[in-house]
Amino acid sequence: MPHFSFLILMKKYTPVLAMVCVAILLVCTLFSAGCTSMPPSEKSTPVTTPVVSTPVPTTLPALVTTIEPVTAVPTPLSGKLVTAQLAEGVTISYPEDWQKEEFSNLTELGLRDYGRTTVNIANLYSPDITAERQKLVGTNPDASTYTTLSIDVDPTPVSDFEQYFNLVTLALQKSYGYITITKHNYQLNISQTDTHPGYKSYQMDFDTTKMRGKYIFTNVDDTIYIFAFRNPTPYSSEVEEMYKSIIITPVSTSIKHR
Numbered sequence: 001m002p003h004f005s006f007l008i009l010m011k012k013y014t015p016v017l018a019m020v021c022v023a024i025l026l027v028c029t030l031f032s033a034g035c036t037s038m039p040p041s042e043k044s045t046p047v048t049t050p051v052v053s054t055p056v057p058t059t060l061p062a063l064v065t066t067i068e069p070v071t072a073v074p075t076p077l078s079g080k081l082v083t084a085q086l087a088e089g090v091t092i093s094y095p096e097d098w099q100k101e102e103f104s105n106l107t108e109l110g111l112r113d114y115g116r117t118t119v120n121i122a123n124l125y126s127p128d129i130t131a132e133r134q135k136l137v138g139t140n141p142d143a144s145t146y147t148t149l150s151i152d153v154d155p156t157p158v159s160d161f162e163q164y165f166n167l168v169t170l171a172l173q174k175s176y177g178y179i180t181i182t183k184h185n186y187q188l189n190i191s192q193t194d195t196h197p198g199y200k201s202y203q204m205d206f207d208t209t210k211m212r213g214k215y216i217f218t219n220v221d222d223t224i225y226i227f228a229f230r231n232p233t234p235y236s237s238e239v240e241e242m243y244k245s246i247i248i249t250p251v252s253t254s255i256k257h258r
Helices: 002-012 015-037 131-137 161-176 233-245
Strands: 081-085 090-095 099-102 117-125 148-154 180-190 199-207 212-220 223-230
Touching (some): 090 148, 223 233
Antiparallel strands (some): 117 148, 148 223
C-alpha cells in the first residue's frame, strides 16, 4: 500500500523533506488524472460563405435605336430657275417647268377679288399637282389642280398704305363671304438687295370655303404691286423662292402716269 509506506517515511525524516514529498505526490496525482479523464477536445466547424456564380452572357444584348419620324416636305420638281424681266420694272425667278403668261397691252384694267381695279402684267402657272404633293399638303380647302401667281399693278397712287391694306382685307371678306386669316407678315420687305433694304410689304395668308391664298402687297414709291398666289401650299418651296427673288426697279413711264 503506497500511502501507508509514505506515512512511515514521513515519520522517519524531517518536516521539510516531508513537505517536498507531499508536493511530488500531488503533481503525480494530477498528471495521472489528466491522462485518464481529460475529455476529448471539440473540433470547431469552419463557417464557409457559399459562392454564387453569375453566368456570363456569350453575346451582348442588341442595341435599341430610336428613329425619329421624318416629316416630309415638298421639294421642287426642278432645281433650275429661269429669270423673267416683266413690265413695270419687275424681275422674278421661277422654276423652269412653270408656264409664264405675259401681256403686252397694259391699258386694260380689271376689278380684282381684293377690291381694286388694277393692271395684270403677268401670270405664272405651276405643273399639275401630283398625288404625292397633294398628300403632303394635308387639310386644304383649295381643290385646284395647280398653283398660280398673278402679278398686278395698281395705277392709282396710294398715300396711306395701312389704310389701303385694311380696305383690301375687307374687300376679300366681301368677295368670298368670309375669310380665315392663317398668317400675316407686316415686316416683309420685297426686292431686297445688298444696296437696297427693299420695299415695305404686307403679306396675308388666308382660306375661304374653296380657295387658299397668299397675297403680298408691296408699296413702291406710292405705287402698289400685288403678288397674288392661289393654292400656294402644294408648291410652298417654289412659292417662297419666287417671292424672295422679286426685284422691282421703278420706271419713269409707270402706268400710273398713263
